[in-house]
Structures are given as C-alpha cells and as structure tokens.
Amino acid sequence: MAWKRGAVSYQAKSALCSLSVKIIGATHIPWADWMSNADCYVCVLFPTCTNKVLKTKTVSNTSDPIWNETFQFTICSYVKNMLLLELHDEDVVSGNDLLYTVAFDVEKIQIGETKQETFTLNPNGPETLQVEFTVQELPTKRERVLTNGVVVSREMSCLEVAVDKQRIPENVQGQHLVLSVEDSCEKTHRVELKPTTGPDSVHSCRFHCIKNWDPELTANLENGDDAVQIIPIKLLPSGKEQKIHLSTVQARPLEVKLKAKNCTDQLNVRLGFDLCDDEKLYLSQRRKLVASTLKKVLKLDRDLEDHEIPVIAVTTTGGGVRAMTSLYGTLSGLKKLNLLDCVSYITGASGSTWAISKLYEDPNWSQKDLAEPIEDARRNVAKSKTSALTFDRLAFYREELRKRAGMGYKTSFTDMWGLLIESMFHDKVNDTKLTDQRKALSHGQNPLPLCLAMNVKSVEKSTLDYKEWCEFSPYEVGLLKYGAFIRSEDFGSEFFMGRRTKTLPESRICYLQGLWSNIFSVNLMDAWFAAVSTEHLWHRFTRDYVHEIDEEEALLSRRTATSGLGTRLLQPAGGFSRAVREILTNRPIDGEHHNFLRGLQMHADYSLQEEFSAFDELHNYPNMLTPSTEELCLVDSAYYINASFPPLLREERKVDLILSFDYGLSNKFTSVERTHSYCADHKLAFPKIEVCEEDRQNPKECHVFSDSENCDVPIILHFPLVNDTFTQFSRPGVERRTELEKEEGIVDLSGIWSPYRLLKLTYSKEDFNKLINLTEYNVENNEEMILQALRDAISQKQKLRTSDNI
Incomplete structure (x- = not known):
C-alpha cells in the first residue's frame, strides 16, 4: 500500500x-x-x-x-x-x-x-x-x-498481579516468588516473600503483552520443589480480579490476585510524519514576525503574502567549546544585522547545543542584546575546569547518578559527562528541562531549536552499518525514519507497543547535553573510519556471510516495487572473525536509554514507503531494526556527519533557505558534501555542492549553493570557520591600523596546537574574544549575500506558487 x-x-x-x-x-x-x-x-x-x-x-x-x-x-x-x-x-x-x-x-x-x-x-x-x-x-x-505505514501498533493486554505480604505462609517466608510471562514486555518479576505491614504490604506488578500472542503466566517459588503453575491469560475474565493459590509444602497455600484487562487504543507515541500541532501553531505565529522583519530589511514596498514568506533556518556543527563559542558570535552577527527575527529554526549538534540550551533559559533571548549571555559564556569558558573534578564534585555526581538510577533511568558515563558539562559551563546546578524551552516559543518570539543525535547499535555494528537520526525539540523527541514521536517530557520513560508503561520524571537539560555531545560511545571501527575515511579490509572481514537464496525473486521484487523481501542465508563469521568483530564494534562506554519504539512492529509494506529513509545495511532485516530492541544507543551525530541538517530536510518543514555554519578547523566543506551525498542517496532536496580547487584551498567567508531549476531545493549559504578579510578589517569596512588591532586579527585556526582544538575546554579571554569577533564579523561582512539569498528565497516561493497554479 x-x-x-x-x-x-x-x-x-x-x-x-x-x-x-x-x-x-x-x-x-x-x-x-x-x-x-x-x-x-x-x-x-x-x-x-x-x-x-x-x-x-x-x-x-x-x-x-x-x-x-x-x-x-x-x-x-x-x-x-x-x-x-x-x-x-x-x-x-x-x-x-x-x-x-x-x-x-x-x-x-x-x-x-x-x-x-x-x-x-x-x-x-x-x-x-x-x-x-x-x-x-x-x-x-x-x-x-x-499504523503510519512504517510501524504498526497492535492490541495489547495488561496483567496486574498483587501479592498480599501480610498473608504469606510461614514456610515460604524469605523465599522469592518468580512470576514470568515470557511473551510480555517485562518478562519476569521476582517478589521477596517477606511479611510486611502498612502501606507497602501489597506487592504489585504488571505484565504488558500483545493480546493475540496468547501469553501465559508462570508462577513458582524460586529454589523450591513446588510445581510450576501456568495460567493462560486469555482464560482470565477481562477486568475482574481472580485469585489463584500456589501450593506450598505445608500450611496454607500462597494467594496471588490477578486482573487482566485490555489496554487502551490511545497511544502515547505519535505515529505520523507530519509536524505536531504545537509546531504548526508556533510556525503560524512566527510567520508574522518573519514577514514583518523581511519587509524592513529588504525594504519591500508591500507586505508579503502568506505563500511568499520563506522558511529560513540556521544550522550548525559540533566542535566542543569552539562550536559553543562560535555560535554565540554567529547569532550576535545576525542580531546586529536585524536578521535573527527572519529565522524560524536553529539546529544544533554536539557542542553547539550547549549554547542553544543556555540561550533558551531566557524566554526572550533573541529580542535582547546578546552581550550578557556572551559575557556569561566568556567567564565560564575562561575559568579553570579543575573545580569540576574535586572530591566534593565527584561525590555530588555519584549521588546524582544514584538518584537517577533509583528513578528507573539507565545511567552511564554519558550522564556523568552531562554533569561535567554543567559544572564546567554553569555557575550552579541547572534545573531547567527541555520542555521549559516552550516558554521561549509561546508567541513565536524566538527560532524553534532542534537538537540532533544519532541512534546506533551498542555492539555488533559500527556506525557505518547502522545509524538513525533522532530529533529533539521542546515539543517532541522522534526517530525520523519511523515517523514515531513522543512528548519531550516522556523521553526516558518506558514504552511498549506505543503505550507508556512506566512514567519517569523529565531529565534536567544537562543529561541531554551529555547525550547530544556523546563522544564516548565510539568503537574502533568508527575511529578507523574517522582516521582514514574508508571501511577497507576490517569492515568487510568481520561481517557475516549473506547470500540471496532466491536471487531472481529478490530482483523481481525490486523491479516491481513489491514489499516482499528476498530469502537470505546468513553464515556466521568464523570464531576468530567474530572475536575481532566484537573488539572492533563494541562500544565500551555507551549511553543507553529506554526505547520508546519498543514492541512496535514493522508494517508489511514498510520498505516501500519513501519516508523510511534507510541508510544502513539492516533495512531489509525487520527483526533487527530499532523497534525490536530494548534500548536506544544515542551518540553524537558527528560520528557520521558533523552537521545538523537532517531535521531541516523533513519535507513537511518546507525550509527554503539554510544558513549553514561549519565550526570545523579542517575540511571546510565536508559537512555540506556529506549531507549532499546522503540526500542524493535518499532522494532528498539538497543542492549539488560544487567547490572549485581555489575555494577548497582558500575558502571564502561565505559560499552559495543552489539549484535554479528546482524551487523545492533549499538555498544553502555556507559559512566555514575561516579567517579571511578579518585579518585586515576589525569591522566591515573598518581597516586595522595599529599593531594591537592587527594582533586581534590573528586567529589560529589550524594545527594541533590551535587554542581552539577539540579537546581544549578552557580558553583565555583573549582567545574567546577573537573567536567571538571573528564569527560575528564573518556574518556581518556578508550582509549583501544574505540579503540576496533572502530575495532569492522569496522569488523561489513565488515561482513555486505559479507552477502549482499552472
């Protein structure tokens, strides 16, 4: 279908x-x-x-x-x-x-x-x-x-089990009752048979099951000689409490209360590829401010009509403190040109998300002068980071992680990294959460922030083999290729078959910052690819042997666009190869989170849906895709592409102009070139990236990439991190004359000893100021190119409307 x-x-x-x-x-x-x-x-x-x-x-x-x-x-x-x-x-x-x-x-x-x-x-x-x-x-x-055509949610039942701990036979006290439903989300619960009084005297647990699997409850005493009792759940009267008695060696039997009921059809996971209602409302409010601002900056003689208002976005890359600092300068430059109110989206990855998170603590940040948040960032970047590693702070981290684990979260070093980020770049514990950013969008007063991570396999597969975009907004968190989204406050809670089975309190923003910049889940295959940009021998050597048994049938399926998948033979790699693969693909420090897609099943025609943008070798193995796993393993998107374009490439967002800011120290065009390659493979609208050798050797401050033949393709203004005319000019048109001014124009952006290298977490105030001034200048110095791109984006909208009417 x-x-x-x-x-x-x-x-x-x-x-x-x-x-x-x-x-x-x-x-x-x-x-x-x-x-x-x-x-x-x-x-x-x-x-x-x-x-x-x-x-x-x-x-x-x-x-x-x-x-x-x-x-x-x-x-x-x-x-x-x-x-x-x-x-x-x-x-x-x-x-x-x-x-x-x-x-x-x-x-x-x-x-x-x-x-x-x-x-x-x-x-x-x-x-x-x-x-x-x-x-x-x-x-x-x-x-x-x-279903949304890619994943399917099926009917689910819930079995509630209650054991009264005030009525435990003496001969089984101190033992454990093992309750199992193999065909369930939870699988097993162990109940300590310890007599208790008061409000905790009843032990309750639940099993969530796919109804038509006909699940069975198995109950027995652990380490006991008593017979196992099996109860088919379908035989229990729906919605009514049923008592069963487990036989014991002597004395009275152990009483267990059961209640089976059907789960609601109302899902807590939104299945669909459209934008959520909150984002649509935001865009309708933001559009008015964008139209008013464009009229002023472009000196238009009339108001723009609704269909002429372009959707403009700012996208950034990672790069640790360098990316965080550079983004402040970028936004300051846009603010000084009165262009920030033209922007509807701002996307971030890795270090740039640290600046975004801080800015959105103020509901009106883009309507104010940015001097104050920049000064706050300067103070925190310049201060010593040793205070984040004192014994008192380490004890605090340990206690925080203990509390978090007690809530039901899966904790890892990624959480520790988030706490370290908070200590290094904040003055105190930051209690803000992702959903608090909704205040900054309440009447369209700021761009909508979108942060990006990538879901990978925690073992067996490198990032080359398996990767999926995961988008975070103040409204929703979603895995894009499945069209599955949850409310942002529900991220971290437990889900099964699209229903929330256990609600956990929303995480503080620092834990998400650790996740978005999770550079610690790298495996050796990822490191190899980063070093040589090729999978080479090791990648192929460690794969299982896969053979299409019915090659003719598989070829026919591809030619006729049917949903049938070819029969495949998998021969496991030899013992030595498996050992090598485990070493190469194991992520020793991963950040696992409860999987909100857990239990959902792949639609019979999922492989035919254009929304299912698969760019991994497992897309023809539905049993190995994310809905079949218990956890998400979310990592820094820079493992694949150090950019944050994917949220803007969703067709539903209809982005017309993207201001791309690349904060990398080398390979100034890699982010856009890899994005173009990804888009070409998946038939997504993105202009061709053609860079002449001169520009590759000496990149300019701004490069334009567009497709005049296709109005659906967004215009890309790409700003690499370069020190070009800034060496001669302190402000656009203001030449450097004194030795001090010339010194301020020297910004070292190359070499392993650059003050802005990735792992350097502390800058001097002078280096911080230079980077802020450089990135601010590079925006301001290209005002005319930005204004022309805005005019072109409006023209594209007008042409698109004309072509639609023909």
Missing part, C-alpha cells in the same frame, strides 16, 4: 491467519566437531508472533536429519512477518555451533496455500533444509491495529 507523505496514523482491522511451519529435514550437513556426524536441531525464531525460541529435537550422528516437527503461529497481515530458521550442531563439550540461518518472508505464502521450500544452505555445495508452510485465514478473528 502506497503511503501519503505527512499522513498520520490510522486504525484498521487486520486479518489474522494461522501459520503452520513443519521442519521436515536437512541433507548433507557437514561435520562440525570432527568427532562424528552432525547432531542437528533447528531453532525457530518468529519475533512478530512470540518471544520464545522454539526448538526441534536433536537428531544425533547423521548428516541427513529428519524431524517432521510442526510449529503453529498466529500472524497479523499488517505486519512484516520474517521467520528465522537456525540450524545448529549440538556439542556438549565445546558448545553448540550455529551453522546456518535462513531468513524467510512469510508473505510469500498465500492464504490457503501449502508450500514446501527447499533452502540451499551452501551456494557451492549440496546442503539443504526442507520446510513446509501452510497459511489459513482465521475468519472469525480480527485485530485492531494503528
């Missing part, structure tokens, strides 16, 4: 079908341990139907095992159902060996069809696996789903 860009989620009734998977047998399986023929068994993994790993019996000492075992599943037709079949060789001495994995798209089996598949396990050999599939519709069963 084709999906309309910008559409929100919709509710539908999905057909349910029964799937029968019969594992018949395998042939010509080679020896794995050199002692005997293979001892084979097959594991069936079907994560859209169950969390359980189902397993055949082991057939010993044969290369041609026969199983003839059948497994039954209930599948949802709206979901991409990808079945994994793993063939193992059992070995009690050296451990079981995974020989092959087959990934099979169940969509290939038609309703009412029985089909036997013979999977080739070795493209160059005779090894095969025979499996029979049968799909039958369940005409009396339907399931309500919510």
